[in-house]
Amino acid sequence: MSSGFVMRIAAPLVGAGLLAFVAAPALAQKGLDEPFQAQFKEALAGKTVAYVPVSMNFDLTEGWFAGLKKELEPYGMKVIVRDPNWSTSAGAQAVTTLLSEKPVAMVIHNPDVQTYAKLLQRAENEGIYVIQINMGSVYRSSGFVGANWIEIGERDADAVVKACAGKSNKIAIVQGALSAAASAYTLKGVENVLAKHPEIKVVSSQAADWDAAKAKAVTQTVLKQNPDLCGIVGFWDGMDIGTAAAVKEAGLTGKVFVATSGGGERKGACELVKSGAFDLDLSYDVPTQAADMAALIKWLVSSGAKAGSVKGSVYTTLVPITKENASAEMTCWNLGELKKN
Amino acid sequence: MKRGRISQQGIVFVIFAALFAAFAFLLPGFASTQNMLTLLQNVAVLGILGLGMAIVVIGRGVDLSLIATLAVPPGLVLQMVQDGHSFSGSLAAALLLTVAFGLINGWLIAYAEVPALFTTLATGLFLAGVGQALLFNLDVVQWSDGMAGFERLGQGTAFGVPMPIIVFALACVGVAILLRQTRIGAYIYAIGDNPYGARATGVPTRPIVVLQYVLAALIGCLAGLVMASSVNSMPTRIFNSTWIYDVILVVVLGGIGLSGGRGGVVNVVIGTLLIGTMLNGMTIMDMSYSAQNLVKGVVLLAAVIADSFLNPRNEETAQQGDI
Numbered sequence: 069m070s071s072g073f074v075m076r077i078a079a080p081l082v083g084a085g086l087l088a089f090v091a092a093p094a095l096a097q098k099g100l101d102e103p104f105q106a107q108f109k110e111a112l113a114g115k116t117v118a119y120v121p122v123s124m125n126f127d128l129t130e131g132w133f134a135g136l137k138k139e140l141e142p143y144g145m146k147v148i149v150r151d152p153n154w155s156t157s158a159g160a161q162a163v164t165t166l167l168s169e170k171p172v173a174m175v176i177h178n179p180d181v182q183t184y185a186k187l188l189q190r191a192e193n194e195g196i197y198v199i200q201i202n203m204g205s206v207y208r209s210s211g212f213v214g215a216n217w218i219e220i221g222e223r224d225a226d227a228v229v230k231a232c233a234g235k236s237n238k239i240a241i242v243q244g245a246l247s248a249a250a251s252a253y254t255l256k257g258v259e260n261v262l263a264k265h266p267e268i269k270v271v272s273s274q275a276a277d278w279d280a281a282k283a284k285a286v287t288q289t290v291l292k293q294n295p296d297l298c299g300i301v302g303f304w305d306g307m308d309i310g311t312a313a314a315v316k317e318a319g320l321t322g323k324v325f326v327a328t329s330g331g332g333e334r335k336g337a338c339e340l341v342k343s344g345a346f347d348l349d350l351s352y353d354v355p356t357q358a359a360d361m362a363a364l365i366k367w368l369v370s371s372g373a374k375a376g377s378v379k380g381s382v383y384t385t386l387v388p389i390t391k392e393n394a395s396a397e398m399t400c401w402n403l404g405e406l407k408k409n
Numbered sequence: 410m411k412r413g414r415i416s417q418q419g420i421v422f423v424i425f426a427a428l429f430a431a432f433a434f435l436l437p438g439f440a441s442t443q444n445m446l447t448l449l450q451n452v453a454v455l456g457i458l459g460l461g462m463a464i465v466v467i468g469r470g471v472d473l474s475l476i477a478t479l480a481v482p483p484g485l486v487l488q489m490v491q492d493g494h495s496f497s498g499s500l501a502a503a504l505l506l507t508v509a510f511g512l513i514n515g516w517l518i519a520y521a522e523v524p525a526l527f528t529t530l531a532t533g534l535f536l537a538g539v540g541q542a543l544l545f546n547l548d549v550v551q552w553s554d555g556m557a558g559f560e561r562l563g564q565g566t567a568f569g570v571p572m573p574i575i576v577f578a579l580a581c582v583g584v585a586i587l588l589r590q591t592r593i594g595a596y597i598y599a600i601g602d603n604p605y606g607a608r609a610t611g612v613p614t615r616p617i618v619v620l621q622y623v624l625a626a627l628i629g630c631l632a633g634l635v636m637a638s639s640v641n642s643m644p645t646r647i648f649n650s651t652w653i654y655d656v657i658l659v660v661v662l663g664g665i666g667l668s669g670g671r672g673g674v675v676n677v678v679i680g681t682l683l684i685g686t687m688l689n690g691m692t693i694m695d696m697s698y699s700a701q702n703l704v705k706g707v708v709l710l711a712a713v714i715a716d717s718f719l720n721p722r723n724e725e726t727a728q729q730g731d732i
Contacts, residue, residue, distance in 0.1 A: 123548075123646075125541055125545070125547055125548045125646075126547055126548040126549065126646075127547055127549075130546075130547065153649075154646065154649050246698050246699070271695070272692070272695045273695065274692060274695065274698070275698040277650075279644065279647070279650070280549075280640040280642060280644050281454070281636055281639070281640055281644075281647075284451075284639065284640050285451040285688070285692075286692055288447045288450065288451060289444070289447055289448075289451070289689055289692040289693060290692070292438070292441070292443050292444045292447050293438050293444070293693055306549050306644070309640055309641055309642050310640040313564065313639065313640050313641055316564070317564050317571075335551040335553075336549070336551060403546065403547070404546075
């Protein structure tokens with residue numbers, strides 16, 4: 069009974085003491101202002117970032133746009149897009165017009181290495197930061213974010229060469245469009261590997277113009293001539309869906325190793341690897357690329373550095389998609405979900 | 410055309426036969442049955458489109474919107490199924506869109522009397538734009554599970570023959586019957602030969618012209634369905650490619666004059682075979698892209714030059730509206 073009495077008196081006392089103990093430092097300490105965030109917010113707020121892809125409406129460019137908006141809009145930046153719809157001259161015009169609109173930064177997806185080069189140099193001279201994405205031009209600007217095409221060619225070719233060990237050693241190459249530097253760089257990577265493997269015989273190396281129907285036609289003919297083909301290096305998964313269809317129709321799925329690359333969108337990459345259409349799809353994970361671009365823009369704009377005074381590259385770390393990880397939630401991304409975030 | 414003259418169709422056939430013989434002799438594996446089937450399968454879609462173009466060109470028109478009807482309605486089917494609609498409903502919607510589009514083309518050309526060249530150039534752009542802006546999320550519309558089974562149209566075989574070839578053959582038979590056995594076919598030739606004469610003799614020229622464009626649109630949609638099921642997706646930006654020239658090439662090379670009233674299904678088949686043989690042979694030889702274009706250009710020039718030597722144009726043979 070006496071202990072109960074003590075408890076009844078003591079509990080509130082202890083409680084009050086604890087409260088005082090916890091509250092005292094809070095009262096004594098004032099908030100500390102982080103010295104750089106205000107400048108950062110001020111530097112970004114109300115600024116415009118212009119984005120000029122080769123065309124909207126496909127997984128890569130839509131993904132970059134959604135990612136940029138997601139990262140930059142919360143800081144009061146405006147992300148505008150100029151869609152040249154696959155026309156190089158319309159793109160050059162868009163970039164020229166942007167020069168006078170003076171956005172703080174431009175994100176440029178070059179159709180080739182030459183067309184925009186001079187314009188991008190002018191932009192940086194006028195104080196606009198230029199970030200180039202996936203396809204660089206001969207002008208090196210403040211930032212480049214993108215896949216290393218040489219590495220893609222080398223890793224795809226390596227995988228095919230490995231899959232060919234002990235087999236016919238006959239491979240085929242399905243290139244993109246001849247005018248595209250991405251295709252030429254990838255081919256260089258493939259050549260680098262083949263130079264080390266003289267036993268490998270390239271029975272066909274054809275350009276399919278990024279066109280699935282053309283890739284299918286070429287692959288069908290090649291497979292009829294060389295039914296013992298052991299591997300194919302394709303240059304883009306959006307096109308190689310045709311390559312894979314030809315392999316499947318010939319009943320050679322699993323026997324012919326198909327290696328390709330792409331942006332890692334779920335339907336275009338993971339599901340096709342899962343179905344066995346592709347054996348390897350090197351992904352240059354688009355949301356990560358978008359985050360890299362946004363980080364560069366945040367850094368450049370908040371640094372106040374003169375445009376073109378620093379120049380660097382952020383080569384994308386490739387995600388090899390194979391049967392092992394194709395089913396994992398994080399391997400691929402989905403445009404609908406990215407837009408919702 | 411006088412007797413004894415070799416028609417362009419004949420010239421192209423001779424070139425085709427010579428090329429074929431040369432490839433069969435020089436390239437091991439070219440003349441195999443399997444390779445022949447591949448050759449045909451690879452140009453089947455082009456051939457089907459050629460049939461649609463032929464119907465219009467014989468009636469002295471041209472349809473530059475054919476690639477749009479190849480891309481957009483079949484793309485709509487894939488997109489709607491992806492979005493959870495039933496396959497049959499999606500197909501019906503696409504066919505409705507195709508027919509409506511053909512009717513608009515035909516009405517503009519037959520009743521509003523806008524030249525076919527400009528009408529179809531504009532409507533093609535319009536349809537492709539509608540597809541891009543309103544119907545599709547992405548340029549490449551992917552296959553989805555709801556379409557399971559339908560891929561047999563492009564990837565299956567019947568009696569060992571790939572389905573695209575069978576579809577092309579059936580389309581050939583259908584169009585041949587329409588052009589040669591029915592009154593509508595006779596009207597199309599009459600309109601192509603002399604539209605004013607045809608109208609004066611009581612041919613319902615305007616409805617027939619509308620029908621031509623509806624048929625062309627439907628054939629374009631059929632070609633698109635074959636193509637989509639063949640590569641398990643619909644790359645709708647194919648509209649921006651130069652495919653339409655290939656289609657016109659097949660038709661003109663085969664000997665269907667752009668001035669109308671001449672030629673038939675046989676011409677389309679010959680033109681398609683020549684293109685198919687060239688593409689297949691050059692792929693087997695692993696020729697570079699630029700070299701392939703060079704050869705294509707030389708062969709086409711040879712055909713055109715041979716034609717103008719053997720069938721010189723003069724006041725007597727020239728037709729009004731000859732291009």
